[in-house]
Amino acid sequence: MDAPAKIAVVGTGYVGLTTGACFAHLGHQVVCVDIDIDKVQRLSVGDVPIFEAGLAELVEEGLNTGRLAFVANTGVGVRDADFVYLCVPTPPSTDREGNADSSAGLVDLRALESAAREVGLHVRAGAVVVNKSTVPVGSARLVAKAMGRSDVTVVSNPEFLREGSAVSDFLFPDRVVIGATDRGAAQRVAKLHQRSAAPTIITDPATAETSKYAANAFLATKLSFVNTIAAVCEAVGANVADVLSVLGHDKRIGSECLTPGPGWGGSCFPKDTQALVRMAADAGYDYSLLRGVLAANDEQFNRVVNKVAAVVDLARATIAMLGLAFKAGTDDTRNSPALAIAERLLAAGARVQAYDPAVTRVEGTNIALARDAYAACEGAEVLLVVTEWDEFKTLDVAQLAGVMSALNVVDARNIMDAEALLRHGFDYQCIGRG
Numbered sequence: 181m182d183a184p185a186k187i188a189v190v191g192t193g194y195v196g197l198t199t200g201a202c203f204a205h206l207g208h209q210v211v212c213v214d215i216d217i218d219k220v221q222r223l224s225v226g227d228v229p230i231f232e233a234g235l236a237e238l239v240e241e242g243l244n245t246g247r248l249a250f251v252a253n254t255g256v257g258v259r260d261a262d263f264v265y266l267c268v269p270t271p272p273s274t275d276r277e278g279n280a281d282s283s284a285g286l287v288d289l290r291a292l293e294s295a296a297r298e299v300g301l302h303v304r305a306g307a308v309v310v311n312k313s314t315v316p317v318g319s320a321r322l323v324a325k326a327m328g329r330s331d332v333t334v335v336s337n338p339e340f341l342r343e344g345s346a347v348s349d350f351l352f353p354d355r356v357v358i359g360a361t362d363r364g365a366a367q368r369v370a371k372l373h374q375r376s377a378a379p380t381i382i383t384d385p386a387t388a389e390t391s392k393y394a395a396n397a398f399l400a401t402k403l404s405f406v407n408t409i410a411a412v413c414e415a416v417g418a419n420v421a422d423v424l425s426v427l428g429h430d431k432r433i434g435s436e437c438l439t440p441g442p443g444w445g446g447s448c449f450p451k452d453t454q455a456l457v458r459m460a461a462d463a464g465y466d467y468s469l470l471r472g473v474l475a476a477n478d479e480q481f482n483r484v485v486n487k488v489a490a491v492v493d494l495a496r497a498t499i500a501m502l503g504l505a506f507k508a509g510t511d512d513t514r515n516s517p518a519l520a521i522a523e524r525l526l527a528a529g530a531r532v533q534a535y536d537p538a539v540t541r542v543e544g545t546n547i548a549l550a551r552d553a554y555a556a557c558e559g560a561e562v563l564l565v566v567t568e569w570d571e572f573k574t575l576d577v578a579q580l581a582g583v584m585s586a587l588n589v590v591d592a593r594n595i596m597d598a599e600a601l602l603r604h605g606f607d608y609q610c611i612g613r614g
């Protein structure tokens with residue numbers, strides 16, 4: 181490796197903490213900054229507040245080798261850095277009442293501007309400020325303006341990692357995208373990733389910024405397409421698993437992201453697709469395809485609710501919801517399909533008893549949390565699988581039958597043992613099979 185770089189990372193969430201811990205693992209000297217003092221204190225003693233495979237080990241390694249430190253003061257964090265990575269949230273804008281006005285697709289860039297302003301006050305001349313947050317076109321300029329420093333270069337380097345496999349996605353990315361007007365700065369950033377041997381695309385900032393939205397929009401489109409094909413399969417009596425297997429063998433389509441489910445969610449796909457629709461509209465293009473993708477996803481939540489309503493009276497029912505995270509392998513419930521579906525069930529009068537192996541609290545809802553899957557199923561008339569955790573695949577069906585008050589399963593991830601359930605007298609519904 182070349183001489184280790186001095187790297188500061190601003191924001192220690194899923195992206196920032198992964199970025200910092202991985203760069204330290206690669207031998208660089210890293211300081212991570214966060215405005216959340218409690219988080220900084222916890223991280224400083226190796227207490228990682230998020231659930232992400234392999235991340236706690238890398239943080240511990242970084243602390244032990246002295247290559248990773250956490251501070252709450254941006255000035256202290258960035259003053260010696262050759263590279264400053266901005267990994268702060270870019271959530272949907274909120275209206276005056278503080279509600280997320282996500283349908284408008286506006287992006288709240290206040291955290292980014294504020295972080296850039298602070299960095300601008302302290303970063304040394306010649307440093308490269310790298311924006312990893314997902315941002316609308318023009319944000320590289322916004323960062324440069326907020327910093328107010330002509331001696332510091334801004335580079336756009338969108339992050340494509342997936343929660344649940346963030347560490348390996350960072351260390352072995354499919355590609356690295358760097359958008360810069362200064363080719364030398366872009367090459368300096370590219371060098372930090374050369375060990376991964378990933379294809380590196382150096383382009384202009386607007387293209388880099390757009391590519392991140394395009395990637396998420398494509399994946400969301402693929403998922404909505406799969407769910408709508410599943411709906412067609414149900415209607416015509418076809419088997420979605422076989423249909424998708426046929427599709428997946430086509431190299432032009434590929435087999436990734438070809439699994440039907442309860443609808444997609446998470447902290448990125450919903451906000452990023454809405455932001456792209458908005459960005460396009462503001463530029464004069466009505467992105468009707470992507471609006472359709474969003475509508476299909478909302479329909480999918482309803483389709484799951486309707487499957488439950490087909491077997492019980494929601495106004496009186498107790499539903500055991502298995503899974504709250506937006507997907508397996510994470511504790512992240514931001515924009516989780518589980519919460520969207522639970523809200524609709526609760527609004528119809530149902531009681532929702534939920535269990536998720538990685539989620540220990542959910543705020544602002546009336547979902548009752550259970551200690552395990554069997555406790556969630558106690559007295560329930562419907563077991564509803566929403567997150568594809570492995571442990572739900574191997575539940576003891578006899579034990580479930582013993583604790584539930586009626587034997588209905590809605591498997592919105594198609595992961596349960598249908599034959600075993602049918603043998604024990606369950607009514608079994610999944611996605612994409614009549």
Ligand SMILES: NC(=O)c1ccc[n+]([C@@H]2O[C@H](COP(=O)([O-])OP(=O)(O)OC[C@H]3O[C@@H](n4cnc5c(N)ncnc54)[C@H](O)[C@@H]3O)[C@@H](O)[C@H]2O)c1
Pocket residue numbers: 190191192193194195196213214215216219267268269270291292294295312313314315339340341342343447448
């Ligand atoms: N989570 C993902 O899977 C993912 C993947 C790719 C890209 N992204 C993008 O990366 C960005 C960060 O996402 P995340 O999921 O890591 O967010 P997060 O909410 O998990 O973490 C953000 C962190 O930034 C801190 N922060 C906020 N303002 C700050 C400031 N001014 N100075 C210092 N710290 C500050 C917060 O306290 C928090 O710890 C977003 O733009 C997101 O769209 C996320």
